[in-house]
Amino acid sequence: MEGGGVHWVHLICGVLLVCLSISSLVNAEDPYRFYTWTVTYGTLSVSGSPQQVILINGKFPGPQLDVVTNDNIILNLYNKLDEPFLLTWNGIKQRKNSWQDGVLGTNCPIPPNSNYTYKFQPKDQVGTFTYFPSTLMHKAAGGYGALNIYARPRIPVPYPYPDGDFTLLIGDWYKTNHKVLQQSLDTGKVFPLPDALLINGQTYSSFSGDQGKTYMFRISNVGLSTSINFRIQGHKMKLVEMEGSHTLQNFYDSLDIHVGQSASVLVTLDQSPKDYYIVASTRFSKRLLNTSSVLHYTNSHTPVSGPLPAGPTLEKFWSMRQARTFRWNLTANAARPNPQGSYHYGRIIPSRTIVLANSAPFINGKQRYAVNRVSYVNADTPLKLADYFNIPGVYSVNTIQSEPTEGPASVATSVMLATHHEFIEFVFQNNEKEIQSWHFSGYDFWVVGYGNGMWSTATRRSYNLRDTLTRHTVQVTTKMVLWAKHLR
Ligand SMILES: *[C@@H]1O[C@H](CO)[C@@H](O)[C@H](O)[C@H]1NC(C)=O
Ligand SMILES: *[C@@H]1O[C@H](CO)[C@@H](O)[C@H](O)[C@H]1NC(C)=O
Numbered sequence: 001m002e003g004g005g006v007h008w009v010h011l012i013c014g015v016l017l018v019c020l021s022i023s024s025l026v027n028a029e030d031p032y033r034f035y036t037w038t039v040t041y042g043t044l045s046v047s048g049s050p051q052q053v054i055l056i057n058g059k060f061p062g063p064q065l066d067v068v069t070n071d072n073i074i075l076n077l078y079n080k081l082d083e084p085f086l087l088t089w090n091g092i093k094q095r096k097n098s099w100q101d102g103v104l105g106t107n108c109p110i111p112p113n114s115n116y117t118y119k120f121q122p123k124d125q126v127g128t129f130t131y132f133p134s135t136l137m138h139k140a141a142g143g144y145g146a147l148n149i150y151a152r153p154r155i156p157v158p159y160p161y162p163d164g165d166f167t168l169l170i171g172d173w174y175k176t177n178h179k180v181l182q183q184s185l186d187t188g189k190v191f192p193l194p195d196a197l198l199i200n201g202q203t204y205s206s207f208s209g210d211q212g213k214t215y216m217f218r219i220s221n222v223g224l225s226t227s228i229n230f231r232i233q234g235h236k237m238k239l240v241e242m243e244g245s246h247t248l249q250n251f252y253d254s255l256d257i258h259v260g261q262s263a264s265v266l267v268t269l270d271q272s273p274k275d276y277y278i279v280a281s282t283r284f285s286k287r288l289l290n291t292s293s294v295l296h297y298t299n300s301h302t303p304v305s306g307p308l309p310a311g312p313t314l315e316k317f318w319s320m321r322q323a324r325t326f327r328w329n330l331t332a333n334a335a336r337p338n339p340q341g342s343y344h345y346g347r348i349i350p351s352r353t354i355v356l357a358n359s360a361p362f363i364n365g366k367q368r369y370a371v372n373r374v375s376y377v378n379a380d381t382p383l384k385l386a387d388y389f390n391i392p393g394v395y396s397v398n399t400i401q402s403e404p405t406e407g408p409a410s411v412a413t414s415v416m417l418a419t420h421h422e423f424i425e426f427v428f429q430n431n432e433k434e435i436q437s438w439h440f441s442g443y444d445f446w447v448v449g450y451g452n453g454m455w456s457t458a459t460r461r462s463y464n465l466r467d468t469l470t471r472h473t474v475q476v477t478t479k480m481v482l483w484a485k486h487l488r
């Protein structure tokens, strides 16, 4: 699925092909957590009228996974849909374990009426993550959920433990059935605009806390195509974590969160005892949508009031400027006791540069999405299996160039090769009208810069080579470039 501004980096398949081998979960010291999940269809009135949704154990969103760093997760999933189904664990690094990543390059979808057991450890990770279906537009019908990874008891986090914890899965929503959306994309139509924004699968929700206490809000964008801005009336948010990186703890009135991204903020209920609006609204969208929820002080007798607090809508420089303020706390640990800041990424010389330009060409009369003029077609055989069993003819390694060139676009099952431990500089050039979210499945990277216009080697002088975040998903605003990311 490649639609509505969401790009999957198929390059990763190539990276995985050469560097990973099958490995089992072996760490007898870490606790095991067992889950049994059943995926079914259900009918819910999500935004006004009844529609078909995808439930996990009868729930939409799916069950919240609350785990601790390095837990062994053994999750048996039964697919009771009439279509193959596949879940991906968004942001989980799956070190030497990419067979559990749950994307088409690495896994076969789980056929209807069968089961598959996922086995993975969130190795050395702490933070707010999500899971979601990675194929067949299933995400448009639900099947997603929260994956919160807590630090081990002996490992301190660089902020006071909050008095409570709220998880907010926010995303665009389509009233159209996911199979109709599939067909629409397959026949080469442009992806439609969403009908609504949801918080935790609802258009109304409420979170309640005690005056004077501090709560963590774990916010993720689980939508298909729309960036959001998030804010809480009358309250400031202290950013503490983003996709597993502990950040400099700056205060924000509102935060942009793009498709696939997550952030954890601390909010102190330091206002007068009332109810306050929690608001999410769409960014850069042709049709402005918003949704609200309620922050209820337990001693409040006053319902929410006043206009919804306004947020940015089309301002793209605002977004880029804010993104530049997300920085690593170099003295804070992550899940491991050793400071991550001791890892001087800025001193590593990348072995090469790959410039990737996204485009939305028409090929044989159909709307497709391409990277450096190659529009990816999925192979029936997962790429890693083709590699592992030496099956020729499944994918091609020379179709996609490492920088944009002029000419017509074509389709291919394209893979770029990389070497184990190679350190690569990536430039994402977005000359299209829609914002793009780039996700490195099973990896993270340093976002060393964002900017406007064309990248050149001189741009490197403005890189943040000291304290930028590592993340798994990054936005590239329209007509802008994301300068260089280093893959590790
Ligand atoms: C789960 O799948 C395995 C094959 O992977 C099969 O042997 C087993 O019978 C299935 N279990 C159930 C309860 O369907
Ligand atoms: C939220 O949406 C409503 C209805 O479309 C609109 O009237 C209102 O101005 C929006 N408010 C904000 C803050 O975006």
Ligand SMILES: *[C@@H]1O[C@H](CO)[C@@H](O)[C@H](O)[C@H]1NC(C)=O
Pocket: 158, 159, 247, 248, 249, 250, 329, 330, 331, 332, 333
């Ligand atoms: C960085 O983390 C340390 C804990 O190691 C914390 O005390 C400090 O406040 C953090 N600094 C900033 C600027 O967020």
